[in-house]
Amino acid sequence: MGVFKILKSLVIDSLDTITKGSVKYHIWMGVLTLVMLIGMYCYSIQLDQGLSVTGMSDRVSWGLYISNFTFLVGVAAAAVMLVMPTYVLKDIDFKQAVLIGEGLAVAALIMCLAFVVADMGGPSVLWHMIPGIGVFNFPNSMLTWDVIVLNGYLFINISIPFYILFRHYQGKEAKKKIYVPGAVLSVFWAVGIHLVTAFLYQGLQARPFWNNALLGPRFLASAFAAGPALIILVLAVIRSFTAFKIPDKTIKKIAMIVTVAAQINLIMLVSELFKEFYAPTHHSESAYYLFFGLHGKDALLPWIWTAIPLNVLATIILTFGKFRNNLKILYTCCFFLFVAIWIEKGFGLIVPGFIPGPYGKIVEYLPTGIEVGVTIGIWALGAFVFTILAKTAIGIELGELRYEKKKSSTL
Amino acid sequence: MSDNKKWYTLDLGLNKKEETSGSCGCGKSQGSCNSHKEEEKEEEISHEEFYEAAINASIGEERSKDGFEQVFDVKMDRRTAFKKLTASLLIGAGAISSCTSVVNADSKEKAQIDWEEQFKGNYKLMIDEEKQGTVDRLMRSYELRTGKNISMTSENAEEDVLFGYAFNISKCQGYMNCVSACVEENNQDRNSEMQYIRIHEMKDGEGFKFDKADDNYYHEVPKEDHFYMGTQCFHCDNPPCVEVCPVQATWKEDDGLVVIDYDWCVGCRYCMAACPYDGRRFNWSKPEVPENEINKNQHYLGNRMRKKGVMEKCTFCVQRTRKGKNPACVEACPTGARIFGNLLDPNSTIRWVLENKKVFRLKEDLGTDPKFWYFMD
Numbered sequence: 001m002g003v004f005k006i007l008k009s010l011v012i013d014s015l016d017t018i019t020k021g022s023v024k025y026h027i028w029m030g031v032l033t034l035v036m037l038i039g040m041y042c043y044s045i046q047l048d049q050g051l052s053v054t055g056m057s058d059r060v061s062w063g064l065y066i067s068n069f070t071f072l073v074g075v076a077a078a079a080v081m082l083v084m085p086t087y088v089l090k091d092i093d094f095k096q097a098v099l100i101g102e103g104l105a106v107a108a109l110i111m112c113l114a115f116v117v118a119d120m121g122g123p124s125v126l127w128h129m130i131p132g133i134g135v136f137n138f139p140n141s142m143l144t145w146d147v148i149v150l151n152g153y154l155f156i157n158i159s160i161p162f163y164i165l166f167r168h169y170q171g172k173e174a175k176k177k178i179y180v181p182g183a184v185l186s187v188f189w190a191v192g193i194h195l196v197t198a199f200l201y202q203g204l205q206a207r208p209f210w211n212n213a214l215l216g217p218r219f220l221a222s223a224f225a226a227g228p229a230l231i232i233l234v235l236a237v238i239r240s241f242t243a244f245k246i247p248d249k250t251i252k253k254i255a256m257i258v259t260v261a262a263q264i265n266l267i268m269l270v271s272e273l274f275k276e277f278y279a280p281t282h283h284s285e286s287a288y289y290l291f292f293g294l295h296g297k298d299a300l301l302p303w304i305w306t307a308i309p310l311n312v313l314a315t316i317i318l319t320f321g322k323f324r325n326n327l328k329i330l331y332t333c334c335f336f337l338f339v340a341i342w343i344e345k346g347f348g349l350i351v352p353g354f355i356p357g358p359y360g361k362i363v364e365y366l367p368t369g370i371e372v373g374v375t376i377g378i379w380a381l382g383a384f385v386f387t388i389l390a391k392t393a394i395g396i397e398l399g400e401l402r403y404e405k406k407k408s409s410t411l
Numbered sequence: 412m413s414d415n416k417k418w419y420t421l422d423l424g425l426n427k428k429e430e431t432s433g434s435c436g437c438g439k440s441q442g443s444c445n446s447h448k449e450e451e452k453e454e455e456i457s458h459e460e461f462y463e464a465a466i467n468a469s470i471g472e473e474r475s476k477d478g479f480e481q482v483f484d485v486k487m488d489r490r491t492a493f494k495k496l497t498a499s500l501l502i503g504a505g506a507i508s509s510c511t512s513v514v515n516a517d518s519k520e521k522a523q524i525d526w527e528e529q530f531k532g533n534y535k536l537m538i539d540e541e542k543q544g545t546v547d548r549l550m551r552s553y554e555l556r557t558g559k560n561i562s563m564t565s566e567n568a569e570e571d572v573l574f575g576y577a578f579n580i581s582k583c584q585g586y587m588n589c590v591s592a593c594v595e596e597n598n599q600d601r602n603s604e605m606q607y608i609r610i611h612e613m614k615d616g617e618g619f620k621f622d623k624a625d626d627n628y629y630h631e632v633p634k635e636d637h638f639y640m641g642t643q644c645f646h647c648d649n650p651p652c653v654e655v656c657p658v659q660a661t662w663k664e665d666d667g668l669v670v671i672d673y674d675w676c677v678g679c680r681y682c683m684a685a686c687p688y689d690g691r692r693f694n695w696s697k698p699e700v701p702e703n704e705i706n707k708n709q710h711y712l713g714n715r716m717r718k719k720g721v722m723e724k725c726t727f728c729v730q731r732t733r734k735g736k737n738p739a740c741v742e743a744c745p746t747g748a749r750i751f752g753n754l755l756d757p758n759s760t761i762r763w764v765l766e767n768k769k770v771f772r773l774k775e776d777l778g779t780d781p782k783f784w785y786f787m788d
Binding site: 049050051052054056057058061062116119120121122125126128129134135136137140141142143144147200201203204205206207285353354356357358359360361 | 532533535536603609611620621622623624626642651654655656657658659660674675676677678679680681683684685686687688689691692693694695696697719720721722777778779
């Protein structure tokens with residue numbers, strides 16, 4: 001019973017924290033709410049008229065939603081790159097960062113699920129997918145695997161930080177015996193979510209662009225570059241807006257992770273390009289379409305030729321310790337990497353899979369305004385969720401939120 | 412009517428009289444000339460007008476609704492809801508005439524049907540009584556809404572039947588009668604001009620160059636130096652689309668047909684990505700078929716009305732083939748390029764083709780084992 005009392009007090013306290021803040025904080029949350037409302041309005045149009053309001057068609061049947069979903073699974077998986085050194089390797093540098101990383105994972109997963117639901121033709125019958133009530137085509141369909149791993153990962157990433165914060169809230173140390181097994185599990189699970197998501201595409205013999213053995217590993221490499229890059233940017237923001245102390249050492253260590261992952265990603269990119277263009281086959285047409293356009297159709301060229309130079313530039317700059325340790329340059333590079341990988345692992349991966357079609361027909365895809373509206377709305381939802389989580393976590397970690405404190409003050 | 416068809420139709424007198432080709436003053440040979448169209452419309456107006464008025468009077472806006480809405484969208488704003496509620500209370504008190512109570516019983520039955528339909532299970536896992544139950548509900552629901560009857564069946568696959576298809580490349584002339592017959596038979600959405608069959612026009616001497624082929628032509632056929640090849644769902648024996656469906660809304664029946672339960676599909680389109688043959692279609696918006704063009708001989712797994720946000724595909728006209736008839740495309744083909752039959756019957760034409768012709772299938776390397784063969788004379 002005591003636990004419930006503490007829990008109730010925690011909920012009340014955190015509600016109190018997230019509704020109070022500086023003017024900037026209120027503007028930020030207000031803008032996010034507005035964007036979410038716009039997104040919801042766009043989604044209501046989509047619900048009413050069907051997916052025909054998007055740019056998708058029978059020829060290109062997945063678009064912006066699934067692209068963002070794929071990318072965000074990677075962001076979610078990246079939290080593990082902080083969890084592992086902190087909990088498993090006992091490198092205390094990351095302790096402050098890891099809660100932020102896990103919060104980011106939760107927000108990314110919520111966005112993933114939102115994107116999948118937004119892409120569904122019949123969201124009202126999604127209960128068909130719930131095991132027990134509906135029919136769950138496990139283990140045949142990789143999508144069911146994805147449902148399991150994503151929800152499992154969401155559970156792990158909510159429960160570990162929650163346990164730690166709950167203990168800290170009461171002014172107690174979190175017991176290692178309890179959370180370390182969970183942390184170790186989450187390390188494997190993170191690799192799992194991204195690999196399974198890659199298998200979703202990799203397993204389709206109908207789409208040669210996806211049906212290649214490097215897809216899974218490359219997903220991991222790009223995710224472990226883009227995810228921590230985002231974490232660095234978020235930490236930079238948190239550092240400048242809150243009293244939460246994040247030492248330079250932590251950021252530099254994460255920068256190291258970003259650099260190595262980006263380098264591996266680049267090597268794999270070279271390998272992929274070599275395979276597609278040294279001895280091009282019929283199956284290289286999608287890559288040709290992506291990089292050079294095919295039969296005069298070249299909608300993706302501006303995207304991919306933004307992504308590749310940004311990616312290469314950022315990786316090269318990061319490789320030199322001198323530049324990497326300069327925080328301003330580091331932040332810029334992280335931003336470049338994030339954008340580059342968002343394009344490459346989103347648009348640049350999903351759309352060319354459908355072009356050319358099974359019989360070589362080229363129908364291009366461009367998202368519509370409504371699709372973009374829903375997408376931005378979901379990103380705002382993610383930012384909103386993350387802000388709430390981070391604000392509460394920081395409050396507890398800084399000791400502003402304490403169970404006893406509140407009690408003593410009320411007494 | 413027939414003048415809004417976008418594909419070219421050669422009138423061999425095999426079909427009902429169509430006025431689309433020839434005889435236009437503008438010199439165009441393809442029925443798509445505007446002056447001609449307008450003339451035609453003016454001629455028809457009195458008849459059309461009468462027809463419109465009659466339909467509107469009887470069923471009104473329900474005509475424009477798709478299968479899903481026809482079944483589920485019981486119009487009830489707050490006021491009518493209250494009205495109905497009060498009315499039913501009054502009935503309970505026995506203070507209202509029997510006339511209203513009939514209407515009320517109808518709407519109650521409708522609501523009951525909608526409820527049961529929303530929460531029914533996957534057709535694949537239903538026993539025969541349950542299948543019959545849902546088919547009865549759908550038919551009754553249609554009757555309640557439109558006052559008209561449809562006939563819907565739920566026949567299962569027959570024993571010792573495995574359907575297969577063969578396509579004679581030498582014979583096909585690209586007339587596309589198969590395409591229009593398919594659209595009419597299977598109640599496909601007229602707005603998006605959904606078609607299960609694609610006819611690829613390829614140049615002689617270049618082989619099967621699908622990427623250079625034209626599958627959306629609007630000229631007179633057969634075009635000189637060209638040959639034609641049709642594709643549709645191949646009803647693979649090892650269908651990748653079935654494997655990937657997260658809810659088993661699509662499966663292979665015992666007679667080899669790959670079918671979809673439209674009411675169970677969640678619309679994720681994973682099957683579409685998995686199909687190497689462009690065999691699947693998605694209802695991006697609500698499908699619409701004018702009431703007078705609806706084919707009322709339906710099968711649950713076949714040509715019954717679809718709703719928006721679900722997949723659909725060729726079923727080899729399950730509503731016909733399980734009754735011993737040929738699919739609509741086979742029947743409509745004026746050249747005899749299309750052959751359909753039971754692969755397990757040693758005396759069937761399809762078996763003769765497989766045994767006596769040099770047959771091949773598309774993308775055999777993918778291991779999908781299509782039950783759709785091509786051959787040449």
